[in-house]
Structure formats: structure tokens, C-alpha cells
Amino acid sequence: MNDMKLQLKIWRQRSAEEKGHFETYSVQASEHMSFLEMLDVLNEQLIGKKEEPVVFEHDCREGICGACSMVINGQPHGPNGGTTTCQLHMRSFKSGDTITIEPFRAVGFPVIKDLAVDRSAFDRIIQSGGYISVNTGQAPDGNSIPIEKGEASKAFDAAACIGCGACVAACPNGSAMLFTSAKVSHLGLLPQGQVEHEARVQNMVAQMDKEGFGMCSNTGACEAECPKDISIENIARLNRNYMASMFSSDK
Amino acid sequence: MSSINLDSKTPQGELAEKWTQYKGSMNLVAPNNKRRIDVIVVGTGLAGASAAATLGELGYNVKVFTFHDSPRRAHSIAAQGGINAAKNYQNDGDSVWRLFYDTIKGGDYRSREANVHRLAEASRDIIDQCVAQGVPFAREYGGLLANRSFGGVQVSRTFYARGQTGQQLLIGAYQALARQANTGKCTIYNRHEMLDVVKIDGKARGIIARNLLTGEIERHSAHCVVLATGGYGNVFYLSTNAMGSNVSAGWRAVRKGALMANPCFTQIHPTCIPVSGDYQSKLTLMSESLRNDGRVWVPKSKEDAEAIRKGTKKGNDIAEEDRDYYLERRYPAFGNLVPRDVASRAAKVACDEGNGVAPTGLAVFLDFASAIERYGKAEAFSQGNANPSAGQIRTLGEKVVEQKYGNLFEMYEKITGENPYKNPMKIYPAVHYTMGGLWVDYNLETNVPGLFALGEANFSDHGANRLGASALMQGLADGYFVIPYTIGQFLSKEIRTPQIANDSPEFMKAEQEVKERLDKVMNIKGNQSVESFHRRLGKIMWEYCGMSRNAEGLKKGQKMIQELRKEFYSDVFVPGNKDEFNPELEKALRVADFLELGEVMMVDALDRNESCGGHFREEYVTEDGEAKRNDADYTYVSAWEWTDNDEIKLHKEELKFENVELKTRSYK
Ligand SMILES: Cc1cc2nc3c(=O)[nH]c(=O)nc-3n(C[C@H](O)[C@H](O)[C@H](O)COP(=O)(O)OP(=O)(O)OC[C@H]3O[C@@H](n4cnc5c(N)ncnc54)[C@H](O)[C@@H]3O)c2cc1C
Ligand code: SF4
Numbered sequence: 040m041n042d043m044k045l046q047l048k049i050w051r052q053r054s055a056e057e058k059g060h061f062e063t064y065s066v067q068a069s070e071h072m073s074f075l076e077m078l079d080v081l082n083e084q085l086i087g088k089k090e091e092p093v094v095f096e097h098d099c100r101e102g103i104c105g106a107c108s109m110v111i112n113g114q115p116h117g118p119n120g121g122t123t124t125c126q127l128h129m130r131s132f133k134s135g136d137t138i139t140i141e142p143f144r145a146v147g148f149p150v151i152k153d154l155a156v157d158r159s160a161f162d163r164i165i166q167s168g169g170y171i172s173v174n175t176g177q178a179p180d181g182n183s184i185p186i187e188k189g190e191a192s193k194a195f196d197a198a199a200c201i202g203c204g205a206c207v208a209a210c211p212n213g214s215a216m217l218f219t220s221a222k223v224s225h226l227g228l229l230p231q232g233q234v235e236h237e238a239r240v241q242n243m244v245a246q247m248d249k250e251g252f253g254m255c256s257n258t259g260a261c262e263a264e265c266p267k268d269i270s271i272e273n274i275a276r277l278n279r280n281y282m283a284s285m286f287s288s289d290k
Numbered sequence: 291m292s293s294i295n296l297d298s299k300t301p302q303g304e305l306a307e308k309w310t311q312y313k314g315s316m317n318l319v320a321p322n323n324k325r326r327i328d329v330i331v332v333g334t335g336l337a338g339a340s341a342a343a344t345l346g347e348l349g350y351n352v353k354v355f356t357f358h359d360s361p362r363r364a365h366s367i368a369a370q371g372g373i374n375a376a377k378n379y380q381n382d383g384d385s386v387w388r389l390f391y392d393t394i395k396g397g398d399y400r401s402r403e404a405n406v407h408r409l410a411e412a413s414r415d416i417i418d419q420c421v422a423q424g425v426p427f428a429r430e431y432g433g434l435l436a437n438r439s440f441g442g443v444q445v446s447r448t449f450y451a452r453g454q455t456g457q458q459l460l461i462g463a464y465q466a467l468a469r470q471a472n473t474g475k476c477t478i479y480n481r482h483e484m485l486d487v488v489k490i491d492g493k494a495r496g497i498i499a500r501n502l503l504t505g506e507i508e509r510h511s512a513h514c515v516v517l518a519t520g521g522y523g524n525v526f527y528l529s530t531n532a533m534g535s536n537v538s539a540g541w542r543a544v545r546k547g548a549l550m551a552n553p554c555f556t557q558i559h560p561t562c563i564p565v566s567g568d569y570q571s572k573l574t575l576m577s578e579s580l581r582n583d584g585r586v587w588v589p590k591s592k593e594d595a596e597a598i599r600k601g602t603k604k605g606n607d608i609a610e611e612d613r614d615y616y617l618e619r620r621y622p623a624f625g626n627l628v629p630r631d632v633a634s635r636a637a638k639v640a641c642d643e644g645n646g647v648a649p650t651g652l653a654v655f656l657d658f659a660s661a662i663e664r665y666g667k668a669e670a671f672s673q674g675n676a677n678p679s680a681g682q683i684r685t686l687g688e689k690v691v692e693q694k695y696g697n698l699f700e701m702y703e704k705i706t707g708e709n710p711y712k713n714p715m716k717i718y719p720a721v722h723y724t725m726g727g728l729w730v731d732y733n734l735e736t737n738v739p740g741l742f743a744l745g746e747a748n749f750s751d752h753g754a755n756r757l758g759a760s761a762l763m764q765g766l767a768d769g770y771f772v773i774p775y776t777i778g779q780f781l782s783k784e785i786r787t788p789q790i791a792n793d794s795p796e797f798m799k800a801e802q803e804v805k806e807r808l809d810k811v812m813n814i815k816g817n818q819s820v821e822s823f824h825r826r827l828g829k830i831m832w833e834y835c836g837m838s839r840n841a842e843g844l845k846k847g848q849k850m851i852q853e854l855r856k857e858f859y860s861d862v863f864v865p866g867n868k869d870e871f872n873p874e875l876e877k878a879l880r881v882a883d884f885l886e887l888g889e890v891m892m893v894d895a896l897d898r899n900e901s902c903g904g905h906f907r908e909e910y911v912t913e914d915g916e917a918k919r920n921d922a923d924y925t926y927v928s929a930w931e932w933t934d935n936d937e938i939k940l941h942k943e944e945l946k947f948e949n950v951e952l953k954t955r956s957y958k
């Protein structure tokens with residue numbers, strides 16, 4: 040069954056402080072395995088030799104939690120469009136391939152160990168304003184706010200972001216615009232999100248800058264690598280919202 | 291510890307009035323006092339995030355812990371199909387009573403009436419709250435909220451957000467929590483794993499947590515502790531749960547005197563992608579919503595099944611009259627929408643009889659061809675085409691199915707490499723959810739004062755089988771609408787208690803014990819990986835405590851687990867150090883706890899000499915092969931104690947049914 044022979048070039052780095060380097064490993068896999076199951080096989084092999092396994096992040100293994108984060112042959116989440124690393128299967132590779140695996144690299148995402156990076160900056164961006172201020176128990180009946188199906192669907196498309204950070208890793212400037220704009224669009228496209236819309240835009244953009252994410256220069260690399268097909272239109276929308284909020288805010 | 295009194299603290303009064311009256315008569319904590327009270331919430335799934343945010347809004351100082359790198363990654367994110375609520379927006383006869391009744395019946399009469407009724411009441415407020423937060427639920431053309439049906443019920447009360455309902459609900463709760471973090475009322479400790487509960491004078495006053503990045507052991511104190519740490523399905527190794535889901539928080543509470551209730555009540559979900567190889571790390575659910583439109587079948591003849599297994603025939607080659615739509619045949623009233631336990635067992639029976647359709651023999655078909663045709667015809671008609679060709683019907687029908695289930699179909703294709711629009715899906719049951727959990731009373735408080743349990747981590751509402759779309763409902767009911775009130779019953783007596791010090795002898799001792807536990811597993815330095823032990827445990831659990839169980843097997847399973855545990859403590863190998871980011875060490879501690887829980891599950895299943903819900907004992911079956919409940923002897927909650935000298939001891943809470951009549955559950 041395990042008839043694929045692969046060479047893996049994997050980034051190993053003990054901690055943020057220490058320097059990292061590539062190590063090469065060989066592993067036998069089957070085309071039915073997921074990419075992460077192939078790494079499990081490698082790790083079991085390493086543990087069997089009393090060596091340290093490769094640290095990588097993962098949890099749901101079905102493309103929804105956003106934990107898995109690695110750059111495979113130069114692409115965040117690997118070669119397939121609209122696919123997270125955990126959904127990638129070995130049938131996308133062939134026996135004899137050499138696969139290079141690195142962590143997401145960006146100023147806003149310091150490396151923790153091997154392939155794991157610190158993405159807590161995303162939490163802080165949300166904390167700065169990515170919500171609607173409604174206490175539990177204050178809500179009116181759900182059907183008292185009709186929302187046109189198409190609008191609801193557009194808000195949903197933006198809300199589908201899984202917070203994985205591939206957009207940042209793909210961006211030559213390490214910008215977090217796609218992530219931030221997706222949240223601003225999700226809430227801003229809904230009637231419930233209007234009241235705080237301008238303050239939200241201002242605060243989230245300010246926090247994003249504070250976290251050291253780069254400027255957006257519209258290369259579109261983020262959209263191309265986003266596993267949830269979050270559209271770059273959200274960035275254009277955020278830019279318009281931001282300009283509008285600059286003019287109208289009296290702060 | 292022999293005199294544990296399991297008082298459910300169910301309030302007096304009429305069922306429908308209990309919760310309202312109780313809320314109105316509860317002790318309150320004044321705002322100026324709330325400011326002085328600290329609460330620890332462990333877990334940031336639907337239950338934990340909603341509880342933490344709401345307690346923060348009320349003014350408590352909340353410390354929130356999660357082993358994830360962000361609260362948003364809790365396992366709740368993966369829930370697909372939907373959330374129930376008795377809104378009756380469809381005008382199809384739904385009501386709080388009906389949701390209550392369906393849940394009690396669905397749970398095979400092994401849950402507490404008053405808790406379930408409260409859940410049904412709260413369900414309506416949840417939808418309102420989530421809409422206000424910006425959760426993008428599915429809508430009709432008129433802009434109002436849409437619904438669909440789930441198994442075990444005959445109304446349409448499930449609210450959904452495409453196939454990502456859990457994600458959207460969790461993001462709503464996560465954002466509410468983020469807002470409280472921004473105000474400073476909630477402090478979030480990401481990448482912190484709780485490794486013990488600390489008790490002072492019998493009350494839960496804090497936790498010991500490990501900072502997963504540095505390995506540092508930390509002592510955190512509070513006036514009370516809330517566990518919302520999810521389910522333990524991963525004791526089976528292969529399950530639909532996220533890889534990190536584990537029992538340790540709850541299990542550590544048990545080791546500090548809390549009780550584990552109905553641990554053997556496991557939900558095996560009928561529609562999952564079948565196991566295909568040994569390397570497999572987890573199983574993937576195909577949402578129950580698919581059973582709205584998918585028809586389940588196997589070939590009538592063993593020869594056809596054999597040919598499909600060998601690959602010489604495909605599902606589509608089998609003529610209509612040679613197919614056995616066994617759910618429609620056996621359960622005409624509910625058909626493909628029978629509850630999960632019933633559907634899973636029926637699939638097992640079909641495969642055990644030799645009619646399975648995957649190379650392993652363990653799969654049945656879930657077929658959308660009829661739905662595609664039906665939708666295609668309707669769509670063509672509404673486009674003014676009264677005489678569409680078969681090809682047109684297919685194309686139009688596939689489009690409708692794609693709109694409804696597109697992301698699930700895509701997920702299926704990514705994993706199996708097969709196109710489910712063209713060939714029927716292959717599915718098989720897999721471990722999915724655990725109805726069992728920490729024993730709690732009506733206040734969601736365990737038998738340890740000041741220790742609460744919410745969401746999948748408690749046992750409270752689903753009896754022996756959970757209905758689809760009811761876990762999200764329960765998690766959010768517990769967090770948004772129950773605990774914010776009931777926690778006051780404990781805290782109102784604590785307003786004079788000063789801040790709890792974290793350097794008392796109790797804290798120091800607990801810290802020391804945790805450190806010793808870490809050293810113990812690190813120092814074994816054996817030859818087998820943690821993963822290999824987990825896999826073996828999973829196999830034992832599935833074989834002897836899975837879809838069907840018998841006394842002999844359970845005894846054997848118990849013994850095997852004891853032996854495996856011994857082997858673990860003499861031969862496990864944990865690489866790396868304890869003072870650094872070390873996922874293998876995290877896993878080792880979790881598997882160690884699973885190795886104890888697994889044994890209690892066997893003991894529980896052995897004690898319960900009846901078949902009910904997800905618990906199917908081969909010795910207790912009706913003539914037509916259905917589960918045979920024994921109400922005279924087993925209408926109780928089994929709450930298990932793990933004593934100081936490692937004995938497993940049963941305590942019972944008798945269940946009283948005052949509003950529904952115990953009937954044989956029939957979906958025929
Ligand atoms: C694939 C799938 C689909 C599902 N679909 C549906 C559906 O459509 N409808 C439905 O109603 N239900 C569904 N369910 C069930 C439902 O998702 C879960 O029961 C529910 O989300 C559990 O929520 P929770 O808040 O109790 O726990 P979880 O979401 O599991 O959260 C647990 C939290 O506790 C933390 N934690 C655990 N232990 C520790 C520790 N020791 N220290 C620190 N933190 C800890 C974790 O980090 C996490 O934050 C589905 C389940 C699965 C597996
Ligand atoms: S926008 Fe896309 S790439 Fe960026 S975090 Fe969200 S899902 Fe990931």
C-alpha cells in the first residue's frame with residue numbers, strides 16, 4: 040500500500056530564538072493518505088528512532104479550524120486551490136517527488152517551533168473591534184431583522200474565513216488585509232453591524248498596523264492562496280470604508 | 291466518600307414554570323460584588339466562550355483557558371449541520387413542548403425532564419442572540435430565517451449556516467468573548483492546558499495549568515471553576531472529533547471527587563466517510579442534513595455487494611429493484627430520518643449480513659440520484675420547461691443539490707477522490723459524540739461545590755442518544771442562558787470571600803502533584819510511541835464497547851485496558867523535554883487519562899443490563915432486533931466515582947418522569 044517514496048525537506052527550528060535549517064527525510068506513503076497523515080508517518084518513524092518529531096499545528100483535519108499552517112513547495116497550504124493542508128491528499132503528488140515544507144513566514148507570525156507559528160495577532164485584531172456589541176439577552180426576535188438572501192450570502196462568503204493566516208504568508212509584504220477586510224465585510228454587510236461600522240474599521244486597521252503586518256500593495260497573492268476563496272473585493276471594500284470613516288469620523 | 295448524595299436540585303412546580311419561577315426566586319449577586327468575584331472558565335467552544343462572554347458582561351472577572359492557540363479553534367468550529375430551536379417559524383406545529391418531548395424520547399428516556407424542558411425554552415433565545423451578533427444564518431427569499439429537518443423529528447426546526455453552522459455560531463461567541471477581552475473583563479489564556487482542579491475546604495477554587503509554549507506550571511485561583519472542555523469521543527482513537535479533543539479536564543475533576551455520569555453513552559454517527567487504511571488519524575462526518583435528501587441502501591443480493599467490493603460493479607449498475615432501501619423498509623414513518631442510533635445499528639446489520647459495499651465490507655450507500663431528479667424536474671418546471679431532457683434535469687438538479695450541500699460534497703470528493711454527484715456516497719457509522727460526562731445538578735454544578743460543567747463535558751440533556759443539531763443548542767443554552775443565572779446560587783454565598791490566594795498549601799500541593807505526574811511520564815523512556823498506545827486503546831474500545839456490546843466482551847475489554855495501562859506506564863516513550871513546547875507530552879497526559887476513562891466506560895456498559903439509545907447490549911433485544919429497554923431496573927443515571935484507592939464505584943440518581951409516559955421508542 041505505502042508505495043510512494045518521497046523526500047521531504049523540512050524546516051527545523053527549536054525555538055524563536057534559535058536559528059532554523061532544513062533537514063531531509065525519506066518517507067513511504069500511500070496516495071490515499073492526507074498530507075498530515077503522511078507527516079504522522081514521518082513522526083512515528085522519528086519517534087521510533089528516539090528523535091524529536093516535527094512540530095506542526097492541526098486539529099480538525101477537515102479544513103475548518105484554521106490550525107494547520109505550512110508552506111508546501113512555496114505555497115501556503117500546498118498546490119491545490121481552495122484547500123487547506125489537512126485536506127490535501129497525497130494523490131496530488133507522485134512517487135519520487137521532493138517536497139519542501141516550511142512554516143508561514145511573516146513579521147506578524149513569529150516562529151514558535153519547526154512549522155508552528157504564533158498567530159495570536161489575529162485575535163488581537165478581532166478584539167480591537169471585530170464584533171457587534173450586544174449583551175446576552177438584549178436581542179430582538181430573530182425574524183424582526185429580515186435580510187435579503189443575496190446580502191446574507193455575501194456576508195457569509197466573508198464570514199467563511201478560518202483565520203489560518205495563509206493570506207499573510209502568501210503576501211510579499213506580510214499584510215493582513217484579506218483577513219481584516221473579511222471580518223469588516225462580514226459585519227459591515229449586515230444591518231446589525233452598521234451602528235459600530237466606522238469605529239470598527241478604524242480600530243481594526245489601527246490594530247493591524249500595530250501588530251507589524253505590512254502594507255497592502257494589491258498583488259492578489261492572498262486571494263490566490265486563501266483556502267476559503269475569500270475575495271480580494273473585500274480589501275477594496277475595506278479601503279472604501281476606511282476612507283469614508285476618515286472623512287466622517289470626528290475623532 | 292461513600293455517602294455522596296446525588297440531589298438533582300430540580301425546582302418544584304409545573305414543568306413549564308419551573309425555570310421561570312426558579313430564576314425569579316434565585317439569590318442574586320449585586321453588581322458591586324460581581325466586580326470582586328473571579329471565575330475561571332476552562333474551554334472556549336460554544337459552551338465556554340458563550341459562558342465567559344456573558345459572565346464578563348455581567349461584571350465578573352473571568353479568566354478563560356484553552357489549549358488551542360486561539361479560542362476560535364475549539365472543536366465546536368467543525369459542527370456542520372445546524373442548531374435546533376422551537377421557533378415554529380415554519381408553522382408546522384413545533385413548540386417548546388414538542389422539542390422537549392422529541393429530546394426526551396430521542397434520548398430513550400434517560401435524561402432529566404426539567405433540564406430538557408429548560409433547554410427547549412432557551413432554544414428560542416439562542417437564535418435571537420446569534421442573529422443579533424451577526425451570525426449569517428440561511429435565509430428564505432423573503433429575507434426571513436430558513437429551516438431544515440434533522441433525524442428523529444417530524445418538524446423542520448433546524449437553523450443553519452450552509453454546512454458550517456458550528457463555525458458561524460462559534461465565531462459569534464468568540465467575538466462576544468473578544469469584546470469582553472477588549473473591556474478587560476475577560477482575560478484569555480491561550481495555549482494553556484488545565485492539568486488539575488484545586489479544592490480548598492471541599493470547594494473548587496482554581497486550577498493548575500501548563501503554559502504549553504514554555505512548559506511552565508501555573509497556579510490560577512478563583513471563587514469557582516467552570517469546565518466547558520468538550521467530549522471524550524477520542525477515547526476510541528478514531529472519531530469525528532478534532533484531534534485535540536480529550537477528557538483530561540473532566541477526568542482530573544473525577545480524580546478530585548467529581549462523578550462521571552453515564553460514560554458508556556456514546557453516539558455513533560451513521561453517516562461518516564468509512565475507514566480506508568491503518569494510517570488513518572480521524573474520521574470525517576458527512577452531516578446528518580444529507581439524510582434530508584440522500585437515500586440509504588445496500589444491494590439486495592450478496593453477489594452484487596461482493597462485485598461492488600471487488601470493483602467489478604458500481605452502485606449505479608444495480609437496478610432499482612435490486613436495491614434494499616433498508617431504512618425506508620424497516621421504519622416507514624421516519625424513513626431515512628430515523629435517529630442516529632437506529633440508523634447506525636441498521637447499517638451495521640446490513641454490513642454484518644454481508645451486503646456492505648466498500649473493499650473492507652464496512653460501508654453502505656447514501657444516494658442522491660432521486661433528489662437530483664426531483665429537484666431537477668421542479669427547477670425545470672419553474673423555468674417554464676415542462677418537457678426537460680434527462681440531461682437537463684440532471685444538470686439543474688445537481689445545481690440545487692450543490693447549493694444545499696456543496697461544501698460537504700466537495701469535502702467528500704477531496705477525501706475519497708470520488709464524485710458524489712455521479713456515484714452514490716459510501717458511508718459508515720463512526721464515533722461522534724459523548725452523551726456521558728460530568729454529573730451535574732440542575733444548576734450545572736458537579737457534586738464538588740463551586741465546580742460547574744457545561745456543554746458536551748456534562749451529561750445533562752441527551753440521555754442515551756442525542757438528536758442531531760441539539761449539541762450546539764445545549765452548549766449555547768448552558769453558556770448564554772443557564773450558567774449566568776445558576777452560578778449565582780453558589781456565588782451569592784461567596785460575596786464575603788476575599789480573593790483566593792494561589793499559594794495556599796492546597797495550591798502548592800496540587801502543583802507538586804502535577805509536576806510529579808509530568809516527570810513520571812517523561813521518565814519512563816520506553817520504546818513505544820504515545821500514538822501507538824492510543825490506537826490500541828481505540829481498537830479495544832471499538833471492539834468491545836462500540837456499536838454493540840455484550841457482558842463477556844466488556845469484561846474482556848476491561849482487562850485488556852488494565853493491561854494496556856500497565857504497559858503504557860512501563861514502556862511509553864515521550865521525546866523532548868517538559869520545559870518546552872512539546873505536543874507529544876501533551877498527548878501522553880491525555881492518553882494516560884483515556885486509559886482510565888476507558889475502563890470506567892466498560893464497567894458502566896456492563897452494569898447497564900438493558901439496551902437503550904446508543905448503548906446496545908446484544909443480550910437485550912426485542913424479537914425484531916430493536917433495543918430492549920428495562921425501565922423497571924435502569925431508569926437511573928449511573929454516576930461513577932474513582933475512589934482514592936483506585937476503585938470504581940457506582941452512585942445512582944433515580945430519574946422521575948412526571949410529564950411524559952415511558953414508551954417503547956418506535957420510529958416505524
Ligand atoms: C464533525 C462534527 C460535526 C458536528 N455537527 C453538529 C451539528 O451540526 N449540530 C450540533 O448540534 N452538534 C454538532 N456536533 C457536536 C458539537 O459540535 C459539539 O458537541 C459541541 O460543539 C461541543 O461544544 P463544547 O463547547 O462543549 O466543547 P468544544 O467545542 O469541544 O470545546 C472544548 C474547549 O475546551 C478546551 N479544553 C479542553 N480541555 C482543556 C484543558 N484541559 N485545558 C484547557 N482547555 C481545554 C478546548 O481548547 C476547547 O476550547 C458536531 C460534532 C462534530 C465532531
Ligand atoms: S482570509 Fe483566507 S487565507 Fe486569510 S486567514 Fe482567512 S481563510 Fe485564511
Ligand code: FES
Pocket residue numbers: 096097098099100101102103104105106107123124125126
Ligand atoms: S487542521 Fe483544521 S483546518 Fe486544517
